[in-house]
Amino acid sequence: MKKLSPKILVKWGILPFIFATAFFSVLISAIYYAGSTGSLTIINQDMIAPVFWLYVISIVSIVAAVVIRYTGYSYEITDKYFLVSKGVIHKHKITIPYINVQDIKKEKDFLDIVCGTCTITVETAGGNVATNFSIPGIDSSSKLEEQILQYKNKELKEEEDEKIDELTEIGKVVIMLSEQIYQMKIELNRFFEEYRKDRDKLDECITGPKVVVRKKGRKK
Numbered sequence: 001m002k003k004l005s006p007k008i009l010v011k012w013g014i015l016p017f018i019f020a021t022a023f024f025s026v027l028i029s030a031i032y033y034a035g036s037t038g039s040l041t042i043i044n045q046d047m048i049a050p051v052f053w054l055y056v057i058s059i060v061s062i063v064a065a066v067v068i069r070y071t072g073y074s075y076e077i078t079d080k081y082f083l084v085s086k087g088v089i090h091k092h093k094i095t096i097p098y099i100n101v102q103d104i105k106k107e108k109d110f111l112d113i114v115c116g117t118c119t120i121t122v123e124t125a126g127g128n129v130a131t132n133f134s135i136p137g138i139d140s141s142s143k144l145e146e147q148i149l150q151y152k153n154k155e156l157k158e159e160e161d162e163k164i165d166e167l168t169e170i171g172k173v174v175i176m177l178s179e180q181i182y183q184m185k186i187e188l189n190r191f192f193e194e195y196r197k198d199r200d201k202l203d204e205c206i207t208g209p210k211v212v213v214r215k216k217g218r219k220k
Helices: 007-037 045-072 108-114 142-205
Strands: 073-076 081-086 091-098 101-107 119-125 129-139
Touching: 007 045, 007 108, 007 129, 073 142, 081 142, 101 142, 108 119, 119 142
Parallel strands: none
Antiparallel strands: 073 081, 081 091, 101 119, 119 129
8 A cells, every 4th residue: 555645744743833933922922911911910921831832732733633543544556456544543545447537637726836845636426426535745746637637548449359359259159059050951951852752752652643744736
């Protein structure tokens, strides 16, 4: 099983890191300002240290969540299907036969461009239902979509070859049956010919040979 590009860690973590840093920076600045000016008596500068450690804990939590999410994603390419697995405790696996793949798109947003990653979106059709699923964190230089298309084309060609082989076998069976029917027709003709001969012989034995009487014309 292949893992996602490590660059996706930056994409997943950068926005939570920026928001957390901005929030706690404003909070610490407000506490410091309120404590230095004495505008709020219940707030003093001693509260800065606990808030700072709370900020550190939030950053560690963000990093841990991003790493756990990263370790839960993996994918595999085989000759017959494309497998995607996600989840840490409860694994959710999706198996997509290449023959069901309808379309593949490589998508990028601003953070993908910055981090050098992309998202591969695969549209599939199983029965009468069309479904889409996305694989984030694929390296921009990856040729994953080309590999999937190559395997799909290979699968289509093999399927067409199988149909041609089936039609060829059916044609051979039809030809063989035609030859057998022709031989049966010949045998039946021989049988009826022999039957007629035997019937004529039997009639001669019962009634005697047939006498052909020729009438003579009168002489003038």
